[in-house]
Amino acid sequence: MAKSLNALRHLARAIIVAVLVLWSPVAALAVVSIVATTTDLKSLAEAVGGGRVSVVALVPPNTDAEEYQPRPHDLNRLKDARLVLRVGVDYDLWLDRLVQQSGNRAIARGGPGYVDCSFGIALLDVRGVQVGPAGGHAHGSGNPHYWLDPVNAEMMTAVILEALVRNDAPNAKYYETQRARFLERLAERVRQWEKTLAVVHGKPLLAYHNTWAYFARRFRLNFVGYIEPRPGLPPRPSQLAALIRVVQSQRVSVIVRQPHEPAASVDFLSAKTGARVVILASSVGAVSAASEYVGLLDYNVRTLAAAFREGL
Ligand SMILES: [Zn+2]
Missing domain, CATH: 3.40.50.1980 (Nitrogenase molybdenum iron protein domain)
Structure with a gap:
């Protein structure tokens, strides 16, 4: 009896702590809000950011990113974002206009929250050929599907890490550890x-x-x-x-x-x-x-x- 009462008391305390943590304005502020154009970038940002980031992807899976028509709620997501992550290589060109419309200058090109994940990637199929808008997307500036080489995730997460540290310096160590663990796990899988x-x-x-x-x-x-x-x-x-x-x-x-x-x-x-x-x-x-x-x-x-x- 005494044991179960004790267990109940523990449970009640745990619930109170959980409620306090969830409602705490400090905890809410600590989360870095990130908008990624694709689900792949969202997943990599979550791998580095762990519990300290909240990430949404704009383009749903099984949608051609270049053909994507932004929706009104995408604009609201960008207004509140600290970071924006894009594929680049002309894959998500519509993002520039959307960011401009959002009025959020921190995530515009050159801003502290702007992240082009193609940075530092050696691109393939760079031929400078533009193909007409007949559905699908052209590979005018190079093949944009670089995230499908898992070794490229090393550079992509490096760029994401740098942006997170720039925007949330107190948690730099946390992000570095998260990324290192992820890359270790990934390298093992690549083998x-x-x-x-x-x-x-x-x-x-x-x-x-x-x-x-x-x-x-x-x-x-x-x-x-x-x-x-x-x-x-x-x-x-x-x-x-x-x-x-x-x-x-x-x-x-x-x-x-x-x-x-x-x-x-x-x-x-x-x-x-x-x-x-x-x-x-x-x-x-x-x-x-x-x-x-x-x-x-x-x-x-x-x-x-x-x-x-x-x-x-
Ligand atoms: Zn393609």
């Missing part, structure tokens, strides 16, 4: 992923869009072609006929598509050639298994490796 993907080495792959340049370089994957003739352009029937020949002559056994990409041309090629379709995710949240950054990479590695193991 595992390299082993898992050994089954895919040298095997020819086809994808709908060139989302996979960085992922492929890291894990030595061999994408022999893309269904879009150029980023953002859907294939014409004559181009699909040429792709059938590519799949057959190069013995492509797997065609990669993302959940939001058009299924028709991918399914057509699959039906004509017998190559199997594999759904990979390029953003956190695009499939339920990819609930955070490490999970996103893990899902893609496991799914791709499984497709090849099944095909053996």
Whole structure:
């Protein structure tokens, strides 16, 4: 009896403490409010910021970021933000206008809260080619899908860390520790992923869009072609006929598509050639298994490796 009374007293005390902490204006002020354009940047900011940040992503998963139409509540989110994180490389160009409209000068270009996560990233496919607005997005300034190389997360989190320290110096040590732990965990996974993907080495792959340049370089994957003739352009029937020949002559056994990409041309090629379709995710949240950054990479590695193991 005395024991259970004691336990009740402990519980009551714990509840009171929890309520005080949650309501404390000091605790509320300590949280750095961050707006990220994509779910991937949100996940990385949460990895570094831990319990001291509150992050929202503007573009929902399975939405082309370049095609994104900002909504009224996005403006309110930016008004209150201490930091804004963007992909850059022309992937989220609409952000500049939105930030300007918000009147929040701290997060405008050059401001203390402005973070372009492409800073310091060695970009691929830099050709200076602009493609018309035929749906999807062009890769005019280089391939923007750099977050899909997990080693690039090192530079991306370094830039995020620097911005957090600039805006919340008293917690610098906390952020540094959080990032170091995250990178340690990530490096271990990269080693595992390299082993898992050994089954895919040298095997020819086809994808709908060139989302996979960085992922492929890291894990030595061999994408022999893309269904879009150029980023953002859907294939014409004559181009699909040429792709059938590519799949057959190069013995492509797997065609990669993302959940939001058009299924028709991918399914057509699959039906004509017998190559199997594999759904990979390029953003956190695009499939339920990819609930955070490490999970996103893990899902893609496991799914791709499984497709090849099944095909053996
Ligand atoms: Zn792209």
